[in-house]
Amino acid sequence: MAKSRVQFICQNCGTVHTRWAGKCDSCGEWNTLIEEGTAGGIGAGPAGLRSARKGRPVTLTTLSGDIEDAPRIASGISELDRATGGGFVRGSALLVGGDPGIGKSTLLMQAAAALARLGHRIVYVSGEEAVAQVRLRAQRLGAASAPVELAAETNVEDILATISEGRRPDLVILDSIQTLWTDIADSAPGTVTQVRAAAQAIIRYAKSTGAAVVLVGHVTKEGQIAGPRVVEHMVDAVLYFEGEGGHHYRILRTVKNRFGPTDEIGVFEMSDRGLREVSNPSELFLGERHAAAPGAAVFAGMEGTRPVLVEIQALVASSPLGTPRRAVVGWDSARLSMVLAVLEAHCGVRFATHDVYLNVAGGYRITEPAADVAVAAALVSSLTGLALPADCVYFGEISLSGAVRPVAHALQRLKEAEKLGFAQAVLPRSTDELAGGSGASTFQPAMLADLVARIAGSRLRRVED
Incomplete structure (x- = not known):
């Protein structure tokens, strides 16, 4: 041996x-x-090499041909379908990650119940909870009456043998991949070898049968899905469930999708009855806005094909420290340093003796550089103590030379702002798509210094009035 x-x-x-x-x-x-x-x-x-069998030829086919079923399974939960690109693709594997207690199991239980009520065969396998615990969650969510097939098992071979009986399931949910183990690996569950081997066996089943598979993954303290990164490459889509503990909303963000866009989000609101869809996230993020406060600017952003309006709050205060503090929540701290440097170098606005605090209201996280202009306006507003117009939105990218550069989807951003009652907008020049498309009053500065002068000039106009 x-x-x-x-x-x-x-x-x-x-x-x-x-x-x-x-x-x-x-x-x-x-x-x-x-x-x-x-x-x-x-x-x-x-x-292992000794037991390897001889390969057998597989059937080659063409790109054209009939598809057995509908290519996607729509859950009826519009925000989930938006994030997945229109529904679960048959034969695909989807990985969902998120912090503990964020609502991953709740969302998947609601999706399983909704699909089961539509006549699909749904199998929910829990590796972390007993059957009685899953039933308690289903009763709380009002999903106990849905014909979802439930099991509590962690062995991959037993799971595959169970779901292979009878009619092919349309969707299989495995919660979570870190708890599964397979007989072909000798290591403990949760290790790299077990996670990789278990995921490979599950994905092979999905590809060969056409059943959609959803894997739940734990995350590390850095927010990345735990285990080997190769699992994220093996699956067809990766979704992150985000949210702050002190806020009642959750965001389902797509970071990988072979069958749809990778920049879509779904917004949910957590309640005692589970997750509720938020069809208009802008109203949620602007719901508690104090329009007359200095240092607040409304940013018109884009998440995939959806425009989202969110308030950016800045506080600039005199610092007693030799090295002033720079604190950021919901935005890139390196980009804040760049905007501060541009304001000092090209606009004459000094922050060297001031602490700077920046926050995106509602716990929302911004990733696109189009928020540069909104951040700069909020910083100048807080430093001067002048409140920005309550009915104005801001977007645009700032270059290191101080120029305001154009961004994509300007017309969609403006239409969303008009729908929510915003009549003014500060945006970059040379935006050709605005021709005849928006009725809002726009200010299009070529340089960031023009926007700073406009904000500072409001003090003079108020004194003259």
């Missing part, structure tokens, strides 16, 4: 090391190398 060889696998990136070390040479993380045997499974030695 061949002797089992021992190797050390990084639990963060999956790199295989021949001996233990405190730091992984590949990803640079400390204390992530775990000893795992290679008697079977991925990385198996000669014993």
Whole structure:
């Protein structure tokens, strides 16, 4: 009998090391190398090679041909369907990640109940909770009467044997991938080898049968899905469920989708009866806005094909410290430093002796650079103590030279602002798509200094009045 060889696998990136070390040479993380045997499974030695069977030819076909079923399964939950690109694609694997307690299981339970009521066969397999615990959640959500098939199991071979009986399931939900284990790997559940082997077996089943599979994944303290990154490459779509503990809304964000856009979001509101869809997120993010306060600017952003209006709040205060503080919530701190540098270098606005605090209201997180103009307006407004117009929105990218650069989808941003009662807009020049498309009063500065002069000039106009 061949002797089992021992190797050390990084639990963060999956790199295989021949001996233990405190730091992984590949990803640079400390204390992530775990000893795992290679008697079977991925990385198996000669014993695994001995049992390998001879390959068999597969049938080659053409790109054209009939599709067996409808290509997508719409859940009826519009925000979930928006994030997935129109519904679950048959034969696809989807990975959902998020912080503990954010609502992943709640969302999937509601989706499972909605699809089961439409006549689809839905199988929900829980590896973390007992059947009685899942039933308690279903009763709280009002989904106990839905014909969802439920099981509590962690062995992959047993799960595949169970769901293969009878009619092919339309959707299989596995909560979570870190709890599953397979017989072909000898390591403990949750390790890189087990997670990778279990995911590979589940995805192979989805591709061969046409059943859609949803995998729930834990996240690390950095917010990334735990386990080897290869799992994110294996699946067809990756969705992150985001939200702050102090806020009642949740955002389902698509970061990978082979069958749809990767920049869509779905917005939900958490309640005691589960997650409720939010069809107009702008009203949610602007619901508690204080229009007369200095340092607040409304940014007209885009999330995929959906325009979203959100308030950006800035506070500039004199600093008693030798090195002033720069604190950011919901935006990129490096981009804030760039905007501050441009304001000082090209607009003569000094922040060297001031603390700067920036917050995106409602806990929303902005990723697009079009928020530069809104951030700059909020900073200048807070520094001067002048409140910006309550019916004005801001968007545009700022270059290092101080120029205001155009951004995409300007007309859609303006139409969303007009729908919510905003009559003014500050946006970049050379926006050709605005021709005849918007009735809002616009100010289009070529340089950031023009916007600063306009904000500072409002003080003079008020004194003259």
